[in-house]
Amino acid sequence: MAVLKVVxxxxxxxxxxxxLQNFLLEFSKIKGPxxxxxxxxxxxxxxxxxxxxEVNMVDGRRVTDxxxxxxxxxxxxxxxxxxxxxxxxxxxCNAIGLSGADGNCVISKKRPVKTIDYGLVGDVVKVNIEILxxxxxxxxxxxxxxxxxxxxxxxxxxxxxxxxxxxAIGLANVFETExxxxxxxxxxxxDVNNEDSVIETITTERYKGLKEKGxxxxxxxxxxxxxxxxxxxxIKTVCIGKPEIVFNKTxxxxxxxx
Amino acid sequence: MAVLKVVxxxxxxxxxxxxLQNFLLEFSKIKGPxxxxxxxxxxxxxxxxxxxxEVNMVDGRRVTDxxxxxxxxxxxxxxxxxxxxxxxxxxxCNAIGLSGADGNCVISKKRPVKTIDYGLVGDVVKVNIEILxxxxxxxxxxxxxxxxxxxxxxxxxxxxxxxxxxxAIGLANVFETExxxxxxxxxxxxDVNNEDSVIETITTERYKGLKEKGxxxxxxxxxxxxxxxxxxxxIKTVCIGKPEIVFNKTxxxxxxxx
Numbered sequence: 364m365a366v367l368k369v370v371x372x373x374x375x376x377x378x379x380x381x382x383l384q385n386f387l388l389e390f391s392k393i394k395g396p397x398x399x400x401x402x403x404x405x406x407x408x409x410x411x412x413x414x415x416x417e418v419n420m421v422d423g424r425r426v427t428d429x430x431x432x433x434x435x436x437x438x439x440x441x442x443x444x445x446x447x448x449x450x451x452x453x454x455x456c457n458a459i460g461l462s463g464a465d466g467n468c469v470i471s472k473k474r475p476v477k478t479i480d481y482g483l484v485g486d487v488v489k490v491n492i493e494i495l496x497x498x499x500x501x502x503x504x505x506x507x508x509x510x511x512x513x514x515x516x517x518x519x520x521x522x523x524x525x526x527x528x529x530x531a532i533g534l535a536n537v538f539e540t541e542x543x544x545x546x547x548x549x550x551x552x553x554d555v556n557n558e559d560s561v562i563e564t565i566t567t568e569r570y571k572g573l574k575e576k577g578x579x580x581x582x583x584x585x586x587x588x589x590x591x592x593x594x595x596x597x598i599k600t601v602c603i604g605k606p607e608i609v610f611n612k613t614x615x616x617x618x619x620x621x
Numbered sequence: 622m623a624v625l626k627v628v629x630x631x632x633x634x635x636x637x638x639x640x641l642q643n644f645l646l647e648f649s650k651i652k653g654p655x656x657x658x659x660x661x662x663x664x665x666x667x668x669x670x671x672x673x674x675e676v677n678m679v680d681g682r683r684v685t686d687x688x689x690x691x692x693x694x695x696x697x698x699x700x701x702x703x704x705x706x707x708x709x710x711x712x713x714c715n716a717i718g719l720s721g722a723d724g725n726c727v728i729s730k731k732r733p734v735k736t737i738d739y740g741l742v743g744d745v746v747k748v749n750i751e752i753l754x755x756x757x758x759x760x761x762x763x764x765x766x767x768x769x770x771x772x773x774x775x776x777x778x779x780x781x782x783x784x785x786x787x788x789a790i791g792l793a794n795v796f797e798t799e800x801x802x803x804x805x806x807x808x809x810x811x812d813v814n815n816e817d818s819v820i821e822t823i824t825t826e827r828y829k830g831l832k833e834k835g836x837x838x839x840x841x842x843x844x845x846x847x848x849x850x851x852x853x854x855x856i857k858t859v860c861i862g863k864p865e866i867v868f869n870k871t872x873x874x875x876x877x878x879x
Contacts, residue, residue, distance in 0.1 A: 410672075413671075414668075414671045437695035437699035438695060439699070440698065440699045440703045441695035441697070441699020442694050442695050444698070445723075446694075448720070449722040449775065450774045452725050452770060457724060457725055458723070458724075459724045459752070460698075460719075460722070461718075462706070464703055464707040464716075464718070465706055465716070465717045466715060466716075466717045466761060467715055497755065501751075501752070501755055512706075512707040512710060514710055516711035517707065518703055518707050
C-alpha cells in the first residue's frame with residue numbers, strides 16, 4: 364500500500380508569504396500521494412474589517428452568519444486556495460483546489476444550536492473518497508479549504524483540523540496514511556512558553572492526565588481530539604509540530620499514539 | 622463519440638438567484654458529459670465598492686491590479702463557483718469547481734501592454750485536457766470560473782467567453798462538442814432594441830457584412846470572434862441566446878456556421 368501524506372497547515376504559514384512559498388516548495392518534492400488542507404489565517408478577519416462586517420468569535424471559533432460565510436468562501440476557497448494551487452503548479456506539483464462541495468468530497472451537517480448558535484458552521488458527517496482516489500492515482504494533489512456543504516445546496520464553514528482528520532480517515536483503507544498537523548509551535552508543549560518542552564509522545568492514557576492537569580487546554584483540545592479520532596481509525600502516524608516536520612524527521616515534534 | 626455540451630453563462634443569470642437556480646436544475650438533467658463556465662456578473666464590482674477599491678473598466682473589460690485580482694479570485698473562484706457547485710450537488714449533479722490553475726487546465730499569458738495596460742489579465746495559451754477527460758469519463762461535471770494561471774505562480778483574470786471556447790476546442794478531438802453562449806438576449810439581434818430580430822444564422826461571410834454595417838459592434842465582437850474561432854476548430858455547434866436554448870431547441874437563437 365502506498366503511503367499517503369495528509370498535511371494540514373494553519374494561519375502561521377498562510378499569513379507569511381515567504382514561509383508559505385518555502386513550505387510549498389518542499390511539499391512539491393514529496394514523492395507519492397499527498398493531500399494539503401489549509402486553514403484561513405487572518406485574511407478572513409481582515410476582509411471582514413475592510414467590509415465593515417462584525418467578527419464574532421466564541422472560544423476561537425468563528426460565528427458564521429450568511430455574510431461571514433460569503434467572506435470565508437471567498438477567502439478560503441477563492442484567494443488562499445487558488446494562490447496555493449498556482450504556486451504548487453509553478454513547482455510542477457499538479458494540484459487541484461477543492462472545497463468539500465467539489466466532487467461531493469466532504470458532506471457536513473449544520474451544527475445544532477446548543478448554548479451557542481455558530482450559524483452556518485458544519486460538522487463533517489461523510490467523506491466520499493472516489494474522486495480523491497481518482498485524482499491521487501493520477502498523480503494529482505488535492506488541496507482542500509475547509510468549506511464543506513450539506514448536499515442540499517448550503518455551503519458550511521468547517522474546522523480545518525477536522526476536515527484533515529476526516530479525509531485522512533476516509534482514505535486510510537486505501538493508503539497507509541500519515542497525518543500532519545502543522546502550526547507555529549514545535550509540538551504540544553509541556554510549558555506553553557518553552558519551545559523546548561515538546562511532549563514527544565502522547566498516548567490516550569497520557570492525554571487524559573495532561574487534560575486533567577490543564578496542560579492541554581482551550582484550542583489544543585479539539586486539535587488533539589481530531590488526532591485521537593484519527594489514530595483510532597487506522598491512521599498509522601499522527602504528528603503535530605512545525606511545517607518542517609513533514610520533510611525533516613530530525614526535528615522535535617509530538618507523535619500521537621493509541 | 623459522445624456529445625459534450627460546453628455552456629457559458631454570464632451575469633444576467635449569475636446575478637439573478639431564481640434564474641440561476643432554475644438554470645442549474647435544468648443543466649443537472651442534461652444526459653452525457655457537460656462543462657459549465659461562468660462569468661462574474663456584478664458581484665466583483667459590488668465587493669470592490671464595499672472595500673472602497675476603485676473599479677476601472679476599459680471597453681467593458683476590467684483593468685486588473687493586484688487587489689482587483691484578489692477580488693476577482695475571491696468572487697469568481699470562491700463565492701460564485703462554490704455556490705454553483707453546491708447547488709448542482711443538491712441536484713445530484715456531481716460537479717467540481719475549477720479555475721484554470723486547478724489541474725493546470727488553462728494556462729494563460731499576461732496580456733502585453735499596447736495602448737492599454739490591463740494589468741493581471743491573461744490571454745489563454747494552452748488548455749490541458751487530461752484531467753477534464755478523467756473527470757468527464759467519471760461522470761463528473763467541471764464548473765469553471767475565468768481565473769487562469771501562467772504556470773509561474775501568477776493567477777490571471779481571463780475573459781470567460783474565451784475560456785469557454787478554448788476549453789471546447791481543447792476537447793473537440795475527444796467529444797463531439799457543442800458550445801453555448803448564454804446571455805440576456807434571444808441571440809444576436811439585427812436591431813438591438815428588438816428581441817424578435819434574432820439573426821438565426823451567422824456565417825463567416827455574413828459576419829463580415831454585419832460588422833461593416835455596425836450591426837455587430839462593441840462587446841459582441843469578442844464574443845463572436847470566440848464563436849468563429851470555435852467553429853473553425855472542430856466545434857460542431859455554436860449557439861448564442863438565452864440560457865433556455867441549451868434545453869429547448871424550439872426557442873429562437875443564433876447559430877454560428879463556417
